Amino acid sequence: MLYIDVMSRTPVYEQICDQIKKLVSVGLLKEGEQLPSVRSLSIELSVNPNTIQKAYGELDAMGIVTSVPGKGCFVMPGTKEKLCAHARRRLSELTELASELMAAGVSREEIIEAAMAAGSEKETADDNNN
Amino acid sequence: MLYIDVMSRTPVYEQICDQIKKLVSVGLLKEGEQLPSVRSLSIELSVNPNTIQKAYGELDAMGIVTSVPGKGCFVMPGTKEKLCAHARRRLSELTELASELMAAGVSREEIIEAAMAAGSEKETADDNNN
DNA sequence: GAAACTGTACTAACACACATAGTACAGTTA
DNA sequence: TAACTGTACTATGTGTGTTAGTACAGTTTC
Secondary structure (H helix, E strand, C coil): CCCCCCCCCCCHHHHHHHHHHHHHHHCCCCCCCECCCHHHHHHHHCCCHHHHHHHHHHHHHHCCEEEECCCEEEECCCHHHHHHHHHHHCHHHHHHHHHHHHHCCCCHHHHHHHHHCCCCCHHHHHCCCC | CCCCCCCCCCCHHHHHHHHHHHHHHHCCCCCCCECCCHHHHHHHHCCCHHHHHHHHHHHHHHCCEEEECCCEEEECCCHHHHHHHHHHHCHHHHHHHHHHHHHCCCCHHHHHHHHHHCCCCHHHHHCCCC
16 A cells, blocks of 8 residues: 655655645545554654654644554545645645746747646545545 | 855755856856865855865866866867756756655646646846857 | 564664865965 | 865764563453
C-alpha cells in the first residue's frame, strides 16, 4: 500500500504522510477507515515504529487522522475536502515552477502542454471516487 | 544580487547554485562573466567561505561555471542553452505536480489557469535578455 | 482476569548533512 | 612584494532523521 524511497531526500515519516494523504484524496483510503497499526506498518515498511508514530502524529496534528489510544488511527471525516482546499492553495507552486521554467527559456506553449498532460491517468482512480 | 533564506530547508550552498543558474538564465549574469570571489561573496552573504566554495564547486561540476585558480570563477559559454535544455526536461515535474493537485480534486481549468499565470512577470527581465 | 492488541512517551545512541572556524598552499595580478 | 584568486584540509558544532529499547495505559477478545 505504501512505498518508501530510501534514496529520497524527503524524510521517511514525511513520505508516509504524503502517501497517506494521497490515498485519502484518491479515495483508496475512506474517511473513518482505520489505518494500519504503528507496529504492523513499521514491519511492513521495515522502518522503526517511532518513524510511523511520528508520521501519524503529524497527520493527527494536521487534522487528517485521529489517533485513539487502545483502538487505532482513523481517517478524519471531512479530510478529502480539506485536502482539496489545501491543494488549491498549492496552485501557486505550480505557477512558480512554470515561471521558473519560462525564465530558463521554455516556451509558454510547452508549459501549457505539460500542464494539460496531467490527469490523463486520473480516470483510473476516478471510477472508485465519485 | 543573491539572497539567502536561512529558514529554508534547502541548503545554503544549493540556494546559491539555484540563484546563480537563474541569473544566467535570465541574462543578469552573462556567459564569460566573472562571479564574485569566494571570499567577497561569503562576506556579502554572511556565510562561511567554504559554503561558497561548495556552491562554486557544484556549479563547476555541472559545467555551469569554470574555476580558474588565481583568477576567479567564470560563467561557461553555452550555459544558457544548457540551462534551457535542462528546464525543458523538468517539464515532467510540472506535469507531476499538476497531476497531484488534480488527484486531490483541483479542476483542470484551475490547473491551466495557474500555469497560464506564469510569465506575467517575465517581461521585466526579458527586456535585458534577447 | 489474562492475553494480545492498540497508541503513547520516554531516553539513548548513531549517522549524516550542513555549516562554521581556522590554517595553509599555489597561481595571478598589479 | 602585496593583495588578490581558487583550493585543500582538519576539527568542531549543530540539527535532523532514524533506530533501539523499554515502559505504560487503554481496548478488545476470550
